[in-house]
Amino acid sequence: xxxxxxxxxxxxxxxxxxxxxxxxxxxxxxxxxxxxxxxxxxxxxxxxxxxxxxxxxxxxxxxxxxxxxxxxxxxxxxxxxxxxxxxxxxxxxxxxxxxxxxxxx
Amino acid sequence: xxxxxxxxxxxxxxxxxxxxxxxxxxxxxxxxxxxxxxxxxxxxxxxxxxxxxxxxxxxxxxxxxxxxxxxxxxxxxxxxxxxxxxxxxxxxxxxxxxxxxxxxxxxxxxxxxxxxxxxxxxxxxxxxxxxxxxxxxxxxxxxxxxxxxxxxxxxxxxxxxxxxxxxxxxxxxxxxxxxxxxxxxxxxxxxxxxxxxxxxxxxxxxxxxxxxxxxxxxxxxxxxxxxxxxxxxxxxxxxxxxxxxxxxxxxxxxxxxxxxxxxxxxxxxxxxxxxxxxxxxxxxxxxxxxxxxxxxxxxxxxxxxxxxxxxxxxxxxxxxxxxxxxxxxxxxxxxxxxxxxxxxxxxxxxxxxxxxxxxxxxxxxxxxxxxxxxxxxxxxxxxxxxxxxxxxxxxxxxxxxxxxxxxxxxxxxxxxxxxxxxxxxxxxxxxxxxxxxxxxxxxxxxxxxxxxxxxxxx
Numbered sequence: 001x002x003x004x005x006x007x008x009x010x011x012x013x014x015x016x017x018x019x020x021x022x023x024x025x026x027x028x029x030x031x032x033x034x035x036x037x038x039x040x041x042x043x044x045x046x047x048x049x050x051x052x053x054x055x056x057x058x059x060x061x062x063x064x065x066x067x068x069x070x071x072x073x074x075x076x077x078x079x080x081x082x083x084x085x086x087x088x089x090x091x092x093x094x095x096x097x098x099x100x101x102x103x104x105x
Numbered sequence: 106x107x108x109x110x111x112x113x114x115x116x117x118x119x120x121x122x123x124x125x126x127x128x129x130x131x132x133x134x135x136x137x138x139x140x141x142x143x144x145x146x147x148x149x150x151x152x153x154x155x156x157x158x159x160x161x162x163x164x165x166x167x168x169x170x171x172x173x174x175x176x177x178x179x180x181x182x183x184x185x186x187x188x189x190x191x192x193x194x195x196x197x198x199x200x201x202x203x204x205x206x207x208x209x210x211x212x213x214x215x216x217x218x219x220x221x222x223x224x225x226x227x228x229x230x231x232x233x234x235x236x237x238x239x240x241x242x243x244x245x246x247x248x249x250x251x252x253x254x255x256x257x258x259x260x261x262x263x264x265x266x267x268x269x270x271x272x273x274x275x276x277x278x279x280x281x282x283x284x285x286x287x288x289x290x291x292x293x294x295x296x297x298x299x300x301x302x303x304x305x306x307x308x309x310x311x312x313x314x315x316x317x318x319x320x321x322x323x324x325x326x327x328x329x330x331x332x333x334x335x336x337x338x339x340x341x342x343x344x345x346x347x348x349x350x351x352x353x354x355x356x357x358x359x360x361x362x363x364x365x366x367x368x369x370x371x372x373x374x375x376x377x378x379x380x381x382x383x384x385x386x387x388x389x390x391x392x393x394x395x396x397x398x399x400x401x402x403x404x405x406x407x408x409x410x411x412x413x414x415x416x417x418x419x420x421x422x423x424x425x426x427x428x429x430x431x432x433x434x435x436x437x438x439x440x441x442x443x444x445x446x447x448x449x450x451x452x453x454x455x456x457x458x459x460x461x462x463x464x465x466x467x468x469x470x471x472x473x474x475x476x477x478x479x480x481x482x483x484x485x486x487x488x489x490x491x492x493x494x495x496x497x498x499x500x501x502x503x504x505x506x507x508x509x510x511x512x513x514x515x516x517x518x519x520x521x522x523x524x525x526x527x528x529x530x531x532x533x534x535x536x537x538x539x540x541x542x543x544x545x546x547x548x549x550x551x552x553x554x555x556x557x558x559x560x561x562x563x
Contacts, residue, residue: 018266025259034255041262048269057276066220066278070265073227077261080234081254087238088247101248 010051017044031085031095035078042074106156106163107145108171109211111138116204123197132186132537135200136179143175159279160218165563167215169419170346174210176548177338177426178203181331183541184434187534188331199239203335206232210343214350219268219278222347226264226311229343230257233336237328249327256320260310267303270296280355287358298362304351305366312344314404315373318397322381325393330440333389334433337396338426345400349407349418360410367408371500374401375507382514388436389447391514392429395473398507399425405497405504406488413491420559421488423552424472424480431469431545434538435462442532452518454527462532463522465542470515472549475508480549483556 017040024037046067053063085095092099115138122130146168154163181203189196209228216222234257238250272278274297275286287293306317313321325333356363378398385391403425406418436447439462443451456463472481485508489501552559 021262031251038255038258038262041259042265045262045265045269048266049272052269052273052276056273060276062276062278063272066223066268066272069220069223073224073231073261076231077227077258080231081258084234084238084247084250084254087241088251091242091244091247 007051007055010047010055014044014047014051017041017047029096029098031088031097034097035081035085039074039078042070046070106149106154106161108142108149109208111142111145112204112211113208115139115142116201116208119197119201119204128196131197131200132182135182135185135204138204139175139179139182143172143179146171146175155217159281160221161212161215162217163215166346166350166415169563170214170342170422171211173419173423173426174207174214174339174342176423177342177430178207178335180427180430180541180545181334181338183537183544184334184430184437185331186537188329188437195239199236202232202236202239206230206236206335207339210339213343213347216347216350217280217354219271219280222351223264223268225343225347227261229340230261230311233257233332233340236332236335237324239332240329243327245327246329247327249324252320252327253324256310260307260317263303263310264307267300267307270300270303274300280351283355284357287356293359293362297359301356301359301363302366305348305363308344308348308351309370312341312348312400312403313397314370314400315375315377315397316369318374318377318400321397322390322393325396326387326390330389330433330437333393334430337392337429337433341396341400342422342426345403345407345418345422349414352407353410353414357410364408364410367404368500371401371404371408372503374398374404375503379507379510383510385514386449387447388449388452388518389440392432392436395511395514396429398511399473401507402485402488402504405492405500408497408500409492409495411491411495413487413494415563416560417484417487417491419563420480420552420556421484423559424484424549427545427549428469428472428479428481431465431542431549432473434542434545435466435469438462438532438534438538442529449517449521450527452521453525454529455522457526458529458531461539461542462534465546466522467519468546468549470519472553474511474515478550478553480553480556483553483560487556487560 021037021041021044025034028034028037049063049067089095119134149163149168150165206229209225212221212225212228216225234250234254237253238246240246271283274294275283277283310317352363374397378394378401382391382394385394403418403421406414406421439451440447468479472479475481475485492501
């Protein structure tokens with residue numbers, strides 16, 4: 001299925017996704033968008049794992065299984081994050097990170 | 106193995122107590138579970154087992170660190186009875202989340218595979234995000250939980266990238282296979298270096314080592330104090346034990362690469378932890394910054410990476426956990442009694458009407474500073490010894506200066522307790538609370554007088 005596509009293309013794709021995620025994480029002010037950026041980073045890592053496994057170590061499936069673990073954990077994390085964000089919305093009436101600055105040194 | 110099952114099962118049993126409205130049973134069930142786990146854990150001593158296709162490795166190292174963490178958990182559970190007296194809803198969920206999070210902490214001391222390390226970090230962290238926000242209607246608690254979540258998930262992402270790079274180079278998640286690969290290759294590739302850098306940084310996030318500490322003061326201040334105690338003791342000890350296990354078991358061949366990173370961590374932890382702590386007006390925030398500086402001392406044992414590393418780190422973890430639990434316990438009482446922001450002034454004149462509490466706080470502060478006959482002195486001594494043996498004398502000199510600066514903020518509390526006047530009265534505390542304080546203080550003093558019991562273990 002991936003014949004003719006070199007490994008580098010996958011790595012470039014995942015690196016791009018990783019840095020788009022980092023950029024979104026640092027610049028966005030909406031909590032949901034920050035959560036989406038984190039998911040983007042995790043998925044870029046998934047591409048890395050699957051590509052390395054498929055091209056470099058095709059006889060063992062370790063990378064694929066690690067990806068399954070990451071997907072499951074990311075789902076749990078997203079569920080907790082949404083709960084936290086709903087709670088923040090109830091208390092602050094906003095999901096902008098800049099409104100949540102009660103504590104300062 | 107049985108330790109893990111007992112801890113997880115206790116969490117589930119505690120969830121069921123909600124149905125029977127048996128609030129009084131909560132703490133006894135939790136403590137029974139923890140004690141059973143401690144017994145199973147100690148029975149694993151000297152049985153080196155490999156479990157689940159070499160995914161987990163239970164050896165004396167993991168048993169020793171698990172025991173320290175279970176001891177901290179029991180002390181925290183003893184404190185919780187009085188702490189949750191005013192709360193009427195959802196208390197059993199908090200206990201079970203504590204236990205689920207503790208399952209992850211146990212995994213972190215006994216992993217033998219990157220998969221288990223990842224699962225351990227996440228199992229430990231995800232319940233903690235909820236616990237940090239468990240004061241549902243407090244704005245500060247919400248903010249703390251959110252900040253912790255953002256930083257924690259970012260650290261996870263970086264950790265996974267590091268693992269991906271290491272996997273790309275070596276083709277394995279198994280620690281011994283990765284270690285063999287590193288020792289077999291003459292030149293470590295730059296992908297591998299980058300992977301190690303990312304993994305060490307992400308664990309640095311979890312243990313709040315200095316350039317990645319910025320979430321810690323806010324999260325420690327905003328979370329409910331009991332959860333803060335758990336974070337400052339169990340989570341930090343688990344993270345630092347995982348780091349030492351990872352670096353000795355897996356990346357020992359690339360020591361020159363990560364020792365530079367740890368040097369930066371240590372120096373920055375000392376500087377930021379100490380100067381941050383001096384400036385604070387709130388004791389809770391001061392303890393948060395002081396825990397950053399303690400991270401620096403613990404990393405000093407790791408950077409030495411010789412046969413003294415594990416035992417000195419174990420001793421330091423024990424003394425640090427006990428002192429932190431005692432300090433936070435007294436803080437909980439003083440804060441609730443004065444209904445205040447936990448400033449230094451609320452400790453004024455504590456010794457006059459509450460000599461027991463003042464004495465507990467005195468030992469905790471002396472132990473944190475590192476004054477002899479408390480455990481803190483030998484903790485620092487052995488850590489320094491380990492790093493001098495590996496030729497890090499200049500770091501030890503920095504550490505001694507940092508310990509001297511620490512006197513400034515630890516002794517401020519002691520002076521306020523013993524030499525300042527105020528119209529405070531006797532603070533009410535229940536039996537569980539007193540037992541916890543007595544155990545913490547007694548072990549601090551006993552271990553301080555007879556350090557060879559702990560130091561000879563591993």
